[in-house]
Amino acid sequence: MNVPDDLKYAETHEWIRVDGDTGTVGITDHAQNELTDIVYVDPPKVGATVSAGQPAAVVESVKAASDIYSPVDGEVVEVNESLSSEPALVNTAPYENGWLYKVRLANPSQLDALKSPDDYRAQIG
Amino acid sequence: MEAVRRTVLFDQQKALGARCINFGGWEMPVQFTSIIDEHRAVRTACGVFDISHMGEVFVSGPKAFDWLQRMLANDLAKCPVGGGQYTFLLNDRGGVIDDLIVYRMAEDNFLLLVNAARIEEDVSWLQKHAVDGTTIDNRSDTMSALAVQGPDAPRIFRDVFQCEMPARNTFVAMEKCRGAVIAAGTGYTGETGFELFFSNALAGDIWAAILKAGAKPCGLGARDTLRLEMCYPLNGSDLSPDRTPLEAGLGIFVALDKPGFIGREALLAQKESGPPSKLVALRMTEKSPPPRAHYPVLVDGQTVGETTSGALSPSLNEGIAMAYLPPSLAKPGQTVRIDIRGRHFAAVVEKKPLYRPSSARAA
Numbered sequence: 126m127n128v129p130d131d132l133k134y135a136e137t138h139e140w141i142r143v144d145g146d147t148g149t150v151g152i153t154d155h156a157q158n159e160l161t162d163i164v165y166v167d168p169p170k171v172g173a174t175v176s177a178g179q180p181a182a183v184v185e186s187v188k189a190a191s192d193i194y195s196p197v198d199g200e201v202v203e204v205n206e207s208l209s210s211e212p213a214l215v216n217t218a219p220y221e222n223g224w225l226y227k228v229r230l231a232n233p234s235q236l237d238a239l240k241s242p243d244d245y246r247a248q249i250g
Numbered sequence: 251m252e253a254v255r256r257t258v259l260f261d262q263q264k265a266l267g268a269r270c271i272n273f274g275g276w277e278m279p280v281q282f283t284s285i286i287d288e289h290r291a292v293r294t295a296c297g298v299f300d301i302s303h304m305g306e307v308f309v310s311g312p313k314a315f316d317w318l319q320r321m322l323a324n325d326l327a328k329c330p331v332g333g334g335q336y337t338f339l340l341n342d343r344g345g346v347i348d349d350l351i352v353y354r355m356a357e358d359n360f361l362l363l364v365n366a367a368r369i370e371e372d373v374s375w376l377q378k379h380a381v382d383g384t385t386i387d388n389r390s391d392t393m394s395a396l397a398v399q400g401p402d403a404p405r406i407f408r409d410v411f412q413c414e415m416p417a418r419n420t421f422v423a424m425e426k427c428r429g430a431v432i433a434a435g436t437g438y439t440g441e442t443g444f445e446l447f448f449s450n451a452l453a454g455d456i457w458a459a460i461l462k463a464g465a466k467p468c469g470l471g472a473r474d475t476l477r478l479e480m481c482y483p484l485n486g487s488d489l490s491p492d493r494t495p496l497e498a499g500l501g502i503f504v505a506l507d508k509p510g511f512i513g514r515e516a517l518l519a520q521k522e523s524g525p526p527s528k529l530v531a532l533r534m535t536e537k538s539p540p541p542r543a544h545y546p547v548l549v550d551g552q553t554v555g556e557t558t559s560g561a562l563s564p565s566l567n568e569g570i571a572m573a574y575l576p577p578s579l580a581k582p583g584q585t586v587r588i589d590i591r592g593r594h595f596a597a598v599v600e601k602k603p604l605y606r607p608s609s610a611r612a613a
Contacts, residue, residue, distance in 0.1 A: 161269075162286045164562045165539045167591070183591065185539050187285040187562055188471050209537075 134245035257302035274367030288472035296400035305369035313383030325505035340513030399443035528580035534569035538595035
């Protein structure tokens with residue numbers, strides 16, 4: 126499974142890419158592979174407040190609806206609109222065009238509590 | 251808590267990449283590669299499902315016919331030797347203990363194919379009502395079963411067994427693959443196809459032969475979307491001890507003119523008064539998350555029922571569901587809304603089935 130070196134990871138299989146005070150959030154290659162056949166994405170609303178460890182979005186495969194937990198606290202500043210017509214982007218490009226939402230970090234020190242790529246690789250075996 | 255059970259094909263399926271879930275106490279493949287791919291394989295070519303978790307209960311003896319006529323809701327007199335019939339075990343209230351297929355092996359010998367999660371309950375219900383002159387033989391632990399479904403199934407049957415696939419709702423008992431194989435023209439997908447029942451020792455060879463002939467291994471995920479497109483009920487979801495076959499819209503499988511079967515009085519009374527609800531097929535008419543079981547169904551802002559099953563239909567690429575609604579609302583064309591995580595999405599009551607297969611197994 127692909128685990129890019131430039132990201133931080135949550136134990137619940139989300140990644141975050143930080144650029145200044147904004148983080149882009151998605152689910153990992155491992156997560157999309159486990160879910161398979163993603164057919165619908167319910168993103169948070171722009172302007173919504175998300176909290177670390179709390180459900181922020183729902184990703185639905187054919188079989189099940191799965192909560193996606195925000196890795197950090199913050200305000201949602203953008204959601205990936207292309208997922209509404211092409212939810213399978215989460216399967217085909219989980220770290221690129223399949224991102225879920227962007228969040229303005231309320232508490233950047235929370236990033237330190239997330240996993241490094243090596244720690245996440247160890248978690249998923 | 252009982253240990254999770256596995257079929258004898260578990261290791262072979264794991265080797266093919268099966269992802270497993272617990273289904274009725276069994277660790278079963280939910281998918282191999284993709285539910286959508288497996289679903290499409292069955293609609294356009296052929297798929298094979300391990301259904302060894304299902305129960306095989308033989309009932310035989312000089313009183314077997316008369317006794318089963320009392321135990322089962324459909325009319326066994328209409329099932330000749332070599333035939334299969336969809337029927338119900340009902341409780342005294344007319345509620346569904348199990349839905350099953352009975353195969354008539356001989357005048358006085360019957361095979362009941364029952365749901366995995368209901369084997370113990372069915373057998374104890376049968377034993378509780380048993381009479382002299384009948385033998386109940388639960389062979390679920392020593393038998394395996396496969397369902398091979400799709401337009402290519404007749405060709406696969408010929409390749410593997412060198413004879414023609416049995417016609418719909420009939421079966422043959424064959425000596426093949428160095429053992430006894432019951433091959434039936436039945437299934438749960440709406441496509442043409444067959445189901446095989448045989449002793450566990452044959453499972454590995456038959457599974458391998460079916461794959462070699464070109465069937466795609468499929469899991470319970472596709473089995474569920476396939477049956478839901480056909481509006482075939484799943485016991486435990488769409489059927490329950492608190493719902494009758496009349497409410498489920500399955501009255502044609504109940505012989506109300508047959509005297510003396512368990513549940514008949516309750517069904518006659520319900521027919522007289524009218525069922526309190528009816529199981530309808532629903533199709534989403536606006537873009538929405540896929541509907542799933544236990545979502546509220548609303549009309550004019552009022553909750554009028556809840557979904558019992560739901561999925562994104564891979565064939566239609568639309569959300570589909572079933573729900574029990576009050577009879578006044580259970581009419582094709584009735585618009586409803588389905589509450590999905592607090593948002594209400596438009597849907598419409600449709601005629602069953604929601605999908606008509608090209609290989610036309612549907613009645």
